[in-house]
Amino acid sequence: MRPTVKDVAALANVSPKTVSNVLGNAAIVAPATRARVEDAIRRLGYVPNLSARGLRSGRTGIIALVMPDLRTPFSAELSHDFVELAHERGLAVQIEQSWDDPRSLGELIAQARRRLVDGVVMNPTTVAQRDVVLTSGAGAVPLVMLGEVLQEDVDQVWVDSVDAALRMTRFLIGLGHRRIAMLGVPGPDGETSTGAQRRDGLRLALQEAGLPVDPALEVSCTTWTPQGGFAAMRALLARGARPDAVFCATDSIAIGALSALWQAGIRVPDEVSVAGFDDIDDGAFASPPLTTVRFDKRAYAAAALERLVARIGGSTEPVARITVPVEIVARASTRERIPPHR
Numbered sequence: 001m002r003p004t005v006k007d008v009a010a011l012a013n014v015s016p017k018t019v020s021n022v023l024g025n026a027a028i029v030a031p032a033t034r035a036r037v038e039d040a041i042r043r044l045g046y047v048p049n050l051s052a053r054g055l056r057s058g059r060t061g062i063i064a065l066v067m068p069d070l071r072t073p074f075s076a077e078l079s080h081d082f083v084e085l086a087h088e089r090g091l092a093v094q095i096e097q098s099w100d101d102p103r104s105l106g107e108l109i110a111q112a113r114r115r116l117v118d119g120v121v122m123n124p125t126t127v128a129q130r131d132v133v134l135t136s137g138a139g140a141v142p143l144v145m146l147g148e149v150l151q152e153d154v155d156q157v158w159v160d161s162v163d164a165a166l167r168m169t170r171f172l173i174g175l176g177h178r179r180i181a182m183l184g185v186p187g188p189d190g191e192t193s194t195g196a197q198r199r200d201g202l203r204l205a206l207q208e209a210g211l212p213v214d215p216a217l218e219v220s221c222t223t224w225t226p227q228g229g230f231a232a233m234r235a236l237l238a239r240g241a242r243p244d245a246v247f248c249a250t251d252s253i254a255i256g257a258l259s260a261l262w263q264a265g266i267r268v269p270d271e272v273s274v275a276g277f278d279d280i281d282d283g284a285f286a287s288p289p290l291t292t293v294r295f296d297k298r299a300y301a302a303a304a305l306e307r308l309v310a311r312i313g314g315s316t317e318p319v320a321r322i323t324v325p326v327e328i329v330a331r332a333s334t335r336e337r338i339p340p341h342r
Contacts, residue, residue, distance in 0.1 A: 003044040012040040023048055023090040048090060059118045063308060064094045066108055066122035072225060072252055073280040074297075082121070082301040089309065091118075098122070098129070106132045112141040119308045123147045125192040142311035144304045149193045155307040156321045157300055161194055161277075164293045164326045165201025166208075168247055168275055171291075171328050173209050176337035177245035177273060179217065180206065183232040183257055184249025187220025195220070198249045198277065216241040221253055229256025237264055244272060244337055251276035251283040254290055258333070273334035288332035295326045 005023075009016045014037060021029050022037040029037075040046075048061065065082050067075040083093045094117055098105050105122060112120050119142030124130045130149045144155045172180050185199040186192065203213050219236050221228035229248060233256065236243070248254035254276030261268055268274050268288060276283055279294035303322045310317070 003046045005046075007044055008037065008040045008046050011044060012036045059312070060116065061090065062092045062094055062117045063312075064096055064108060064112065064117045064120045064122075066096045066098050066105065066120060068098050068123055068125050069224070070095070070097045072250075073282055074250065074252065074278045077280060078297050078301055081298040082305060085298070085302055085305050089305070091309075098124070105129050109133055109141055109143075112143075119143065119312045121146060121304045121308055124149045125194060127193065142308055144308045144311070146300070146304055147194060148197050152319060152321075155304075155311065155319055157304045157307070157324065158321065159295050159300075159324050159326055161197035162201040162204070164277070164295075165198040165247070166205045167201075167326070167328055168277070168293055169202045169205030170208075171330070172245045172247065172273060172275060172334065173205060173211070175245075175273065175334060178211055178337075179214070179243045180211075180245045180247055181217040181219070181236055181241070181243035182247050182249070183219050183229055183236070184221050184224060184253050185218040195249050198247075202247060214241070217243055221249070224250050225252050226256035226259065229253030230260045231256070233257040233260035234264075237266075245334070246272060246274045248274065248276045251278045251280045251290055251292055254292075254333075255282065255286050258286055258288075258290075269333055269335040273337070275334055279329060284331070286333070291331045291334040292329050293326050294329045295324050300324045 005016045005019045009019045012019070014033060018029060018033060019037055022034050063086060065079060067079060069075055070079070079095055086093045096108055105124065108120060121144045122133065123146040124133060125147065127149060130151050134151070134153050144157065145151065146157055148158055148161050169180060180202065182199055182202050184195050186196045199218065206213050216239055219232040221232045229252065232253065233246070237260070246257055248257055254274055257274055258268060261272060261274070266272055275291040277293040279292045283290035283292050303324065307320065
């Protein structure tokens with residue numbers, strides 16, 4: 001027989017209501033009582049009956065997380081944290097991939113409107129995606145947006161990429177670099193709000209330092225992956241526009257750039273410094289370890305989940321934009337530029 005809430009309550013010596021409170025994280029439960037209930041759940045192998053719960057409450061206990069490309073380490077790491085945090089609240093997570101396609105996002109909102117999930121956290125990458133979502137009846141669906149596509153209609157959790165890229169470029173300039181390239185800028189193969197904001201931050205720092213903005217040093221990427229970064233770095237080198245530092249819109253792009261530079265016989269960081277963005281786990285183990293913009297991805301996921309749970313619960317608080325702070329992490333892929341001997 002499948003164990004029930006009553007079985008858990010009997011083993012933990014609490015009421016079924018207390019078990020429900022622990023499962024739904026809906027009320028304050030004393031730590032000792034919570035631990036006793038959680039131990040009983042583990043011992044019995046209890047799994048909530050989401051269908052029955054939905055019939056009683058009008059909710060499924062399932063939320064959706066929509067990321068642009070699940071192949072990227074950033075999406076994988078963020079999804080990992082989001083799922084863990086959701087499970088702590090007794091929620092199941094349906095993970096979807098938007099493929100940067102506005103229509104697929106509209107379809108996902110339609111699913112939510114049919115009550116297949118209780119709410120959606122999504123990461124649109126373009127204004128077109130945002131507009132499709134917000135014109136697909138999203139007002140009736142608890143929704144939180146991640147990322148840099150700015151809007152004022154629903155809750156948003158983001159990183160200020162203009163400021164972060166400005167700070168990273170200032171760091172590179174402070175090392176003595178003057179010809180700073182960027183991989184991942186908007187272009188015919190990849191026009192994203194994230195890329196645009198990180199490019200804008202780079203340009204602001206160059207202008208602030210009295211350095212020229214050279215379009216020949218800006219390259220778009222077909223994909224924000226190591227393959228895309230490798231191809232973009234090779235394209236930059238083919239132009240003959242040799243930089244002394246390369247700032248990449250993501251760490252995945254930067255890892256590809258490192259490979260292309262190695263293949264071309266260009267030493268990092270002796271000849272060219274390389275920096276990324278996101279502080280993915282792989283970046284610390286690249287060769288050389290990657291300088292990057294770090295932000296707390298678990299805090300990023302937690303903020304989005306908290307806002308979504310509040311909206312599912314009927315919160316009427318004003319729409320919020322939550323900014324997650326960043327820091328520059330200096331590793332061995334960057335170094336002070338040594339002027340050539342005269």
